[in-house]
Amino acid sequence: MTADLAGPGAATAPPWLTSMFERDDVAGLSLPPSATCTFRGRTTSAAAARDFTARTLCGWGVPGLVPDAQLVVSELVTNALRHAPGDPADAPPIRLRLVKHRFHIGCGVSDASALVPAVSPWSDLSESGRGLHLVEALTAAWGWILTRGGGKVVWALFDASPAA
Numbered sequence: 001m002t003a004d005l006a007g008p009g010a011a012t013a014p015p016w017l018t019s020m021f022e023r024d025d026v027a028g029l030s031l032p033p034s035a036t037c038t039f040r041g042r043t044t045s046a047a048a049a050r051d052f053t054a055r056t057l058c059g060w061g062v063p064g065l066v067p068d069a070q071l072v073v074s075e076l077v078t079n080a081l082r083h084a085p086g087d088p089a090d091a092p093p094i095r096l097r098l099v100k101h102r103f104h105i106g107c108g109v110s111d112a113s114a115l116v117p118a119v120s121p122w123s124d125l126s127e128s129g130r131g132l133h134l135v136e137a138l139t140a141a142w143g144w145i146l147t148r149g150g151g152k153v154v155w156a157l158f159d160a161s162p163a164a
Helices: 015-022 045-059 063-082 131-138
Strands: 034-039 094-101 104-111 141-146 152-159
Touching (some): 045 063, 063 094
8 A cells, every 4th residue: 555645534544444455365364353345336336335334333233333334335335436447347346344443443445546535515505526525524534545556445434432
């Protein structure tokens, strides 16, 4: 991974979260619990991401985070599909990884595009452009990491402490 980029809404990813996105095969490593799901460009990918997130978070004992996390992963997967380079049928898969670390849940969506996310201006009458505003409002932090082979991971961090 390359260094995190700074920008509106972007933050530096915690090292434990970055390490989860640097590895494709995390089996057998002493890393936090994680779950990964891969999507090809389909209109059902956001719904599948929401279902996967709900099952995973309930299994980890944090069902209270499900509504916010579902909305965030839905936005990130939809953005990855919308901005994928080339023909969606031939594009590399989009990967969603969820990570549980102490009192945080991290999620990251990786795609082949090197275009970094940008928060766009919007109003109550806008038909689009609210997604990253929602991500920012529902998470403790979010940002992106450009990957070595091209592409990026857009990540978000949720507070899963008992008081949250």
